[in-house]
Amino acid sequence: MPRLHSLTFNFGVTPPTPEGTPTVDKPAWTKDFYDDTEKLLLARTIYGEAGGESYKAKIAVGWAIRNRVEDSSQRWGKTYHDVILQPSQYEPFNDPNKDVFKKITNPPLDNTLEKQAWLDSYKAAELVFLGKEADPTKGANHFYVPSDQPKPDWIVEEKRTVQIGATHFYKL
Numbered sequence: 001m002p003r004l005h006s007l008t009f010n011f012g013v014t015p016p017t018p019e020g021t022p023t024v025d026k027p028a029w030t031k032d033f034y035d036d037t038e039k040l041l042l043a044r045t046i047y048g049e050a051g052g053e054s055y056k057a058k059i060a061v062g063w064a065i066r067n068r069v070e071d072s073s074q075r076w077g078k079t080y081h082d083v084i085l086q087p088s089q090y091e092p093f094n095d096p097n098k099d100v101f102k103k104i105t106n107p108p109l110d111n112t113l114e115k116q117a118w119l120d121s122y123k124a125a126e127l128v129f130l131g132k133e134a135d136p137t138k139g140a141n142h143f144y145v146p147s148d149q150p151k152p153d154w155i156v157e158e159k160r161t162v163q164i165g166a167t168h169f170y171k172l
Helices: 038-050 055-069 080-084 099-105 112-130
Strands: 142-144 160-164 167-170
Touching: 038 055, 038 080, 038 099, 038 112, 055 080, 055 112, 055 142, 055 160, 055 167
Parallel strands: none
Antiparallel strands: 142 167, 160 167
């Protein structure tokens, strides 16, 4: 007859973060996005894509990314790292010479508005990651902010699920 020799309880105590690992309070990039936790990488993406948008828009961008992670066919990958770091998927990661890349890799926390945008982006990432905010995008896995640039070829208006602020969300 089988016997139980040990039983371990996890009461949600978070182990300490290894020295040098980026955190919400010290987000400086290590030159390797795989050093970021999934939540921190999601926060960087939200900050880069919707840092100046409303909190609801930040939640929505987080959910569009989460919906890709949870896609049953795994079209974009299985993890936040897989999905976010795929080439040409999220503009802030595309060109290390652009200001937005510099901003996501080293958020200017000495600027009050930027610090608040960063903290709001991290909070949104955390709540989306933990499923503590409902999906306002109706299952969207893409988003786009209309601008002077041409529309991406993947946009199909019939697939648009919602608009939050300036951002249009699509379920493809």
